[in-house]
Amino acid sequence: MNRIYKNTSVLLLLMIAAASLTGCKKDKKTEEPGFTCSTCKDVPDAKAEYNSNSKGIYKGIVVGSTGTLFIDIMNSGTVMKATMVLDGITVNFTTVSVWTSGQPLVTDFTATANSQVYSFRFSVDAVGGNATTSSLTIPGHTIISFQLIKETSDNLVKCYEGSTVGKKDSGAAQAGSLNVVISSKTNTWTALSKDKLSTSGGINFVAGTITGNTLNCNCGPTTTVTGVLDNDEIIGTYKGSDNSGTWNAKRTL
Missing domain, CATH: 2.40.160.90 (Porin)
Structure with a gap:
C-alpha cells in the first residue's frame, strides 16, 4: 500500500508541474506582435543601376493634412511620374520634362483630381542628392510641406x-x-x-x-x-x- 501512495504522490507532482509549464507557455503566447503594414515593401523599389544618378525612386511624407509621396524617375520605365496619397485620396502626377544624363533635374509635376489641379516642382542634383520640392499647389492646403529621401537598391x-x-x-x-x-x-x-x-x-x-x-x-x-x-x-x-x-x-x- 505504501508503494501505491508514493507512486500516486509522484504522479500528482508531475501533473502539477506539467500544468504549470503549460500555463507559462500560454502566457507567453498572449503577447501580440506590433502593427504590420500589409501593403508596404520589405525590399527597395529602386534599381541598382540608378543608385548614383537622378533616376530612381524618391519616397517621402506630406504634412499640411497627412500623406505620402512616391516619385519614380524612370525607374520602372521611360517616364517620370509621382503618386501622392493625401488624407486617403490618391493623386497621380505626370510631367513632360526630359531627363538628361549628368545634369541636375528640375521638373514640374501636374495632376487633376476631383476637377482640381495639383502641381509641384521637383529638383535633384545629377547624382540623386539634395532632392527638394517647391511651388506646391495643393487645393485646400495653404500650408503644406513634403520631405523626401532618395531610395537606393541597398x-x-x-x-x-x-x-x-x-x-x-x-x-x-x-x-x-x-x-x-x-x-x-x-x-x-x-x-x-x-x-x-x-x-x-x-x-x-x-x-x-x-x-x-x-x-x-x-x-x-x-x-x-x-x-x-x-x-x-x-x-x-x-x-x-x-x-x-x-x-x-x-x-x-
Whole structure:
C-alpha cells in the first residue's frame, strides 16, 4: 500500500508541474506582435543601376493634412511620374520634362483630381542628392510641406503617418500630425509636424538617428523627441519649450 501512495504522490507532482509549464507557455503566447503594414515593401523599389544618378525612386511624407509621396524617375520605365496619397485620396502626377544624363533635374509635376489641379516642382542634383520640392499647389492646403529621401537598391526608405496628443504648459490641449521618413541604411530619420489646434502655427522639421529600435532626436536644447520601433509602428514622447505629450505613427509606405 505504501508503494501505491508514493507512486500516486509522484504522479500528482508531475501533473502539477506539467500544468504549470503549460500555463507559462500560454502566457507567453498572449503577447501580440506590433502593427504590420500589409501593403508596404520589405525590399527597395529602386534599381541598382540608378543608385548614383537622378533616376530612381524618391519616397517621402506630406504634412499640411497627412500623406505620402512616391516619385519614380524612370525607374520602372521611360517616364517620370509621382503618386501622392493625401488624407486617403490618391493623386497621380505626370510631367513632360526630359531627363538628361549628368545634369541636375528640375521638373514640374501636374495632376487633376476631383476637377482640381495639383502641381509641384521637383529638383535633384545629377547624382540623386539634395532632392527638394517647391511651388506646391495643393487645393485646400495653404500650408503644406513634403520631405523626401532618395531610395537606393541597398537602402529601403520607410514612411510613417502619425499624430501627437499632449498639453501646453498653460494647460491647453495640444494635438497634431507627425509624419516620419526613415533611411534604413544610414539609421537616420526626419519628420514633419503640425499643430492641428493652432490657426497660426507652421510646419516643424525634426531629425535624428536610430540606435537599435530607438529613435533619438537632434532637436536642440529646448526640444526632445524619442520613439521606439515595434514592427511597422513607432510609439514615443515629445517635449517642447512650452508643451509635452505622446506620439504614435504607423508605416503606410
